[in-house]
Amino acid sequence: MFAKVRNWPIISSARIPLYVWASLVSQILIVVTGGIVRLTGSGLGCPTWPKCTEDSLITVPEMGLHGVIEFANRLLTFVLALIALLTFLTVLALGKKLRKGLVIPAFILGLGIPAQAVLGGFTVLTQLNPWFVGAHFVLSGIMIAIAALLVFRALPPKHVPVSPAIWRTANPIAIVGAITVLVGVLVTGAGPHSGDAYSERNGLDLELLQHLHSYPGYLLLILALIQLGLLSRRDKEGLERSYQLKVAAWLVVTTIAQAIIGVLQARLGVPAVLVALHMLGAAVICALLAFQWLAIRGKTK
Structure with missing residues (x-):
């Protein structure tokens, strides 16, 4: 089904199985890493957003281990964004018939990542308001379901x-x-x-x-x-x-x-x-x- 459609290997259609499963797994893992941030008391390890501190984009020694944990979780957003971008570009590279049903969920997954980042920012700025924290998980659940849809459509079972x-x-x-x-x-x-x-x-x-x-x-x-x-x-x-x-x-x-x-x-x-x-x-x-x-x-x- 997935014959190579581009000379650029990174967006070869042969990568589709890897990318759609990576999208699903990474969406699940970001929930776990977010939980680790909360469970270690590191939710305000970076006390502001989008910077980590008022004067630094990244964590500083004064923030200690909590700052490292929170900032590491923020960096994972870029990993998800890269996976989403590669997935979307690879889907677009497919022929019109092969990409049917894949473009919209791949596009929504891409949009969901900055939406999650902004919602996470509001969570920090409101001092970890539990309703924002809950909304953060709900959005993650929706993104996981969309990623599952992408896997199902890209690799349709019998x-x-x-x-x-x-x-x-x-x-x-x-x-x-x-x-x-x-x-x-x-x-x-x-x-x-x-x-x-x-x-x-x-x-x-x-x-x-x-x-x-x-x-x-x-x-x-x-x-x-x-x-x-x-x-x-x-x-x-x-x-x-x-x-x-x-x-x-x-x-x-x-x-x-x-x-x-x-x-x-x-x-x-x-x-x-x-x-x-x-x-x-x-x-x-x-x-x-x-x-x-x-x-x-x-x-x-």
Whole structure:
């Protein structure tokens, strides 16, 4: 499918698989590194924006380790921007027929990176206001879903027809999953890890929110298990494990892992290591929610 269309190897169509997967992985990793900034109390390691300090674009020794951590996270934005640029240029270099369905998500991913940078700037300028921090994660979740769409369209799997029962599972899983993530963002805003010792929290009841977060989480697991069961039964009859089944299995495994980590967090007083793992899981679930919907209801080339 991806014959070389340019003499310049870096934007050869053969690079498409690398670039689309790099886009998805980097969008997930930026969530994790952002979490590390917050969990180490480095949210104001660079106390202003777009400069790190009033007098320096980069971190200075006086800012210590917190400054290094926060500035390193800012530098990752340029890595994402480079990946997005290479992806977009390579997509444009494809023939008109091959780039169908790829240009818009690649373009949106490119626009999303400066949008994230500006939103991150407002987060710093408002002294890590928890609502801005939450909005930062929500935008990341959207970008992860778009990156998943780009992977799906650039590397379309073999589509296997589904029954009406399987088809009807995709929307509820996507909706309940999105609600679970959004309530999780509120939990984070009420929790102890603000990113700085003096930053405010959102004022909501953490214990109550943890319970409220668990309800859609468990419902998501039930729906994912139903989808997995239906797909397993269909694939057993065909004696072939489909892409749809693999995505459903990964969603179930990740959701179970998230539930276990969530329970441990609540029981152990929200330790930073578990919060970081939970953030990674949330980012991966954003991708899997998109993949499962596309696998069941999305159109392939």
